[in-house]
Amino acid sequence: MHHILVVDDEKGIQTSLQRILEYEEYQVSVASNGEEALEIIKSGTPTLVLLDIKMPGMDGLEVLSEAMRIRNDLVVIMISGHGTVQTAVEATKKGAFDFLEKPLDRDRLLLTVRNGLEQRRLSAENLIFRESHDEKYRIVGKSVAIREILRTVGKVGPTNGRVLLTGDNGTGKELVARALHKASPRAGRPFVEVNCAAIPEELIESELFGHEKGSFTGATSLRLGKFELANGGTLFLDEIGDMSLSAQSKVLRALELGEVARVGGSRTIRVDVRVVAATNKEIEREVREGRFREDLFYRLNVVPIRVPSLSERRDDIPLLANYFLERYCRENGLRRKSLGESVLTRLQSHSWPGNVRELRNTIERIVILTESDMIVAEDLPFLPDGTADEALDTPIDGNSSFQDFKDNAEKAFLSRKLAANNWSVARTARELGMQRSNIYKKIEKYDLRRPSNSGEDDRRPR
Numbered sequence: 001m002h003h004i005l006v007v008d009d010e011k012g013i014q015t016s017l018q019r020i021l022e023y024e025e026y027q028v029s030v031a032s033n034g035e036e037a038l039e040i041i042k043s044g045t046p047t048l049v050l051l052d053i054k055m056p057g058m059d060g061l062e063v064l065s066e067a068m069r070i071r072n073d074l075v076v077i078m079i080s081g082h083g084t085v086q087t088a089v090e091a092t093k094k095g096a097f098d099f100l101e102k103p104l105d106r107d108r109l110l111l112t113v114r115n116g117l118e119q120r121r122l123s124a125e126n127l128i129f130r131e132s133h134d135e136k137y138r139i140v141g142k143s144v145a146i147r148e149i150l151r152t153v154g155k156v157g158p159t160n161g162r163v164l165l166t167g168d169n170g171t172g173k174e175l176v177a178r179a180l181h182k183a184s185p186r187a188g189r190p191f192v193e194v195n196c197a198a199i200p201e202e203l204i205e206s207e208l209f210g211h212e213k214g215s216f217t218g219a220t221s222l223r224l225g226k227f228e229l230a231n232g233g234t235l236f237l238d239e240i241g242d243m244s245l246s247a248q249s250k251v252l253r254a255l256e257l258g259e260v261a262r263v264g265g266s267r268t269i270r271v272d273v274r275v276v277a278a279t280n281k282e283i284e285r286e287v288r289e290g291r292f293r294e295d296l297f298y299r300l301n302v303v304p305i306r307v308p309s310l311s312e313r314r315d316d317i318p319l320l321a322n323y324f325l326e327r328y329c330r331e332n333g334l335r336r337k338s339l340g341e342s343v344l345t346r347l348q349s350h351s352w353p354g355n356v357r358e359l360r361n362t363i364e365r366i367v368i369l370t371e372s373d374m375i376v377a378e379d380l381p382f383l384p385d386g387t388a389d390e391a392l393d394t395p396i397d398g399n400s401s402f403q404d405f406k407d408n409a410e411k412a413f414l415s416r417k418l419a420a421n422n423w424s425v426a427r428t429a430r431e432l433g434m435q436r437s438n439i440y441k442k443i444e445k446y447d448l449r450r451p452s453n454s455g456e457d458d459r460r461p462r
Contacts, residue, residue: 001231001270002117003027003224005046007037007063008079009055013102017050020106021113027269029222034058034066039221041067041074048116051096053080053087061091068095073123075116079104121188137178140323141316145308149176156303157183162255164300165278167307169438170357173278174238176307180276181234189233194226196247197239197437204247206263209254215264227260227271234274240300241281241292252296275300280438310352310359311406317348320356324363325375335373337366342377351413353442354432361433382431411446414439423450 004026006017014030021028029046031037033055040046049067053060064076078091081102088099097116100109139146156163157180165173174193181191199207206216210225226235237243243251254260255275259268277300286292310317321339329336339347352358362380370379414428421427425443429436442448 001025001027001272002047003029003228004113005029005031005037005040005049007031007034007049007055007060008052009033010052013052017104017109020109024110026113027228034060034063036221037063038066038070041070046074047120048075048077048113050077050079050113053078053091054082061087061094064091064094064096073120075120077112077116136327137175138323139172139175139179140320141313142319143308143313143316145313146316149305149307150179152303152305153179153183156180158185160184160274162274162300162302163276164283164297164302164304165276165307166283166304167278167280168309168355169280169435170355170433171307171309172356173307174236176305177234177236177238177276177278181236181274184234184274186233186274190230191234191236192226192230193236193238195238197242197435201244201247204244205250208247209250209260209262210265211263212265215262219264223262225260225262227254227273228269230273231271232273234276237275237277239279240277241279241283241286245291245293248293248296252293252299255296255299310355314348317359318344320359321347321363324360325367328364328367332367334367337370337373337375340374340376343375343380346377346380351409353410353413354434358433407446410442411448414442414446415448418443418448418450 004021006014006021006028007030008014008017009032011032014032018028018030029040031040034057037049037051041049051060051063051067055063058066060078060080064078067074067076072095075097076095078088078096078099079102080087080099091099097119098112100112139150141147153176163177163180165176167173177193178191181187194207196204206219206223206225208225208227210223210228211219213219213222237251250260254271254273257268258272259270261268283292283297283301287294287297310320318339321344325337325339328334347359347362354361365382366375366379372379417428417432418425421431425436425439428434429439432439
């Protein structure tokens with residue numbers, strides 16, 4: 001459903017246009033002045049704007065200029081009872097799609113709106129085509145695990161089946177979600193991402209479902225939620241395991257009924273959204289311990305896909321390293337550099353607790369700091385040599401399983417990295433390319449403590 005914003009200071013025209021457009025099953029918002037209109041454009045995403053020229057305060061041409069600066073993909077149709085050829089030409093130069101004179105003819109209005117929306121659809125398709133060739137979202141790898149993921153994407157992508165992606169932070173779950181979207185009939189519609197862990201609990205419902213103006217302190221304008229913005233497309237709920245139980249219940253309702261209600265609103269809004277969710281948590285354990293709704297888990301977990309850690313796909317490291325090397329040389333306007341065999345050996349022996357994200361950041365760092373066209377092992381003094389690394393050697397004996405070995409190696413590596421950064425979680429996170437929240441979880445998991453001056457391990461890192 002397209003969202004149309006009507007901007008006119010005359011209440012009668014607002015009401016008339018709203019009725020005509022809602023009868024044609026468009027979603028409609030109204031604004032009485034330029035300032036209110038720009039707030040709606042900033043906080044939501046109207047597909048098309050009907051904009052009056054003569055208004056108190058900012059006139060329509062001023063609003064048009066600012067609106068196109070905020071959203072250059074916006075379709076704006078100017079309306080005026082005092083139109084002149086000069087005004088129409090000026091509006092067109094500023095980016096307006098068309099110009100309609102009052103009194104508005106219903107058929108001409110609806111035809112112009114349909115034409116504007118069709119032009120936007122074609123522009124969006126062209127953008128999607130360009131993005132499909134954007135190397136930034138390419139899944140790189142030939143390992144068995146990656147080939148299996150791509151096969152699954154090829155089967156599931158064209159359907160409406162919900163997918164739950166699991167795996168550690170930095171493994172590339174977003175890339176898999178985007179691949180699913182591009183393989184689907186929804187590829188020409190929006191792909192909207194929400195990081196549930198990054199949004200405060202008190203704001204998550206507003207972020208997902210939107211809010212009405214005045215619904216709570218600070219709600220100075222209408223805000224569209226991510227479900228509405230993703231209408232017709234794909235909604236990627238990243239780190240869904242961090243979502244509150246209250247928000248989980250509303251997401252469940254949205255999935256069951258296909259409708260949402262904005263915070264502070266009484267009207268339900270139909271949405272057609274494919275949800276792809278992701279988490280780095282052991283979600284089944286979260287369900288057992290009551291932190292995640294079982295019914296929502298089964299709604300989301302139609303097709304589970306586990307994205308492996310980089311240490312489980314070491315054969316892909318040379319491919320990934322050279323891919324990132326070429327990309328960052330190109331983006332920084334530098335000559336093409338090469339990775340020596342010693343570097344590739346070092347990269348493949350590293351444990352990569354930050355996964356692909358850490359490797360990407362490492363290669364970008366090398367590209368920026370290394371002057372030579374040939375990068376050798378000596379250019380990586382900040383990266384430990386895994387073949388002679390005490391952190392990996394010492395835990396080998398006495399481990400009852402491979403998982404025990406991995407946990408012990410990760411604990412030792414993270415402890416050393418924290419110590420090298422004076423136990424600053426923020427600096428360690430930046431160096432490893434990991435989220436601070438993930439490091440805190442591992443600190444808690446391994447009970448890591450900063451040594452005090454007396455030699456006792458009694459202080460948690462901050």
